[in-house]
Each structure stands twice: as C-alpha cells, then as structure tokens.
Amino acid sequence: SKSMILAGYKHLTGGGAAPRRAFIEDHLVSKAPRSHSGVLVVTVFTSAFPDVDGKKQTFSCQWNCYYCPNEPGQPRSYLLNEPGVRRANRLDFDPVRQFDDRVRAL
Template identity: 70%
Template sequence: GVRSQSGVLVITVLTSPTPTVDGKVQPFSCQWDCYYCPNQPGQPRSYLRDEPAVLRANENGFDPVLQFTDRAATLAANGHPVDKVELLVLGGTWESYPRKYQESFIRDLF
C-alpha cells in the first residue's frame, strides 16, 4: 500500500472477545447488541474469524505483544524494515472493555 511504500507499516492487533482482568473473565466485547453487527462465537464483536488480522489474533491467543511480533516478523521476512509503524487496535467496542484491560493492552504494546 501507499503507507508501506513511504516506509510506514500498518500492524493490526485485536482485543480479546473475553477480556480477563484480575482473574475475572468478561463474557463479551461489546455491551450493545446491534442487529447488523456480526456476532461470531469466540471472536470480538463485529469481526469474523477468517479475516487475516483476526486469524493472527486467534493464533496468538489475543495477546497484543504476540500479535504484534508475529506480524512484524512476517513483514521483516518479506523485506520490509520494521522501523515506522502505524498501530491499529481493533476488536469489540473499546468502551465496553474494563479500564484495567484497556490500560494493560496498550501498555504491553509500548
């Protein structure tokens, strides 16, 4: 894409469909039940398992660091220098996640 041609790589990570904080599992990633929004079991709300970033998230147990390093390693193996990154955080509805989960997810990526 245009960004990678200019040296900026886009790396996407997804939040968990069942975020865990202090040993407690929240059984949803979006508190609303919008009719039009996909709700595939085991996936963050509105995302489908066969999408590339979602597949990678599942393979890495929705761990943000593992997702990032997996994608960065693939890009590096394909000859892209991984020195400028645009990080996209997707999955569920951000405000539906516990604050502590949000903070740890972002902290771990940086």
C-alpha cells in the same frame, strides 16, 4: 511461501554460497514493501474476555445491530475468516505476540 523462499535465497547469497540474480529477487517480491512510505500499520485485536488480575472480564457492545457480525466464540464484530482475527485467535489475543508475528511476516 515466497517470503520464506526469498529469506533462504538471501541467506545463501549473503553467505557467498550462490551469486545474486536480480530477476530471481524481482520474481520473489510480489509488491513493493508496505513500509516504503515510511509508515507501517500493524493491527492488533483485543479479546472480548480479557484476564485482569486472574479474573476473566467480559467486554462487548451492548447493542444488537443487524449489520454487526456476532460469530460464536468471537468478540462482537470480528470475523474469523479475516487474517488478523485468525492470527489473534491463534496467539490467544496476546497483543505483543500478534505484533511480533505480523512484523515478522512483512
């Protein structure tokens, strides 16, 4: 990904192994940083089946609204094709790991 290439480039230029080139950095940064405004929003998804004191709980909406997604194996209203939901599933809905993974990607 561009972010990985940019990280490698900064490592090389920071150590003096290569000269910095503004046009390369401009090309690798696709848009202004999201935190430019001073606010950084990170979404964390909670599990519908939290483990509390070794006991698996069930939490879901009691209503069956037509427009609300209900994918098998997902908490009600979560769509597996959304990036944040995929991240939450990959990290077992652990909020600390989700936050850490998302912040590292920014």
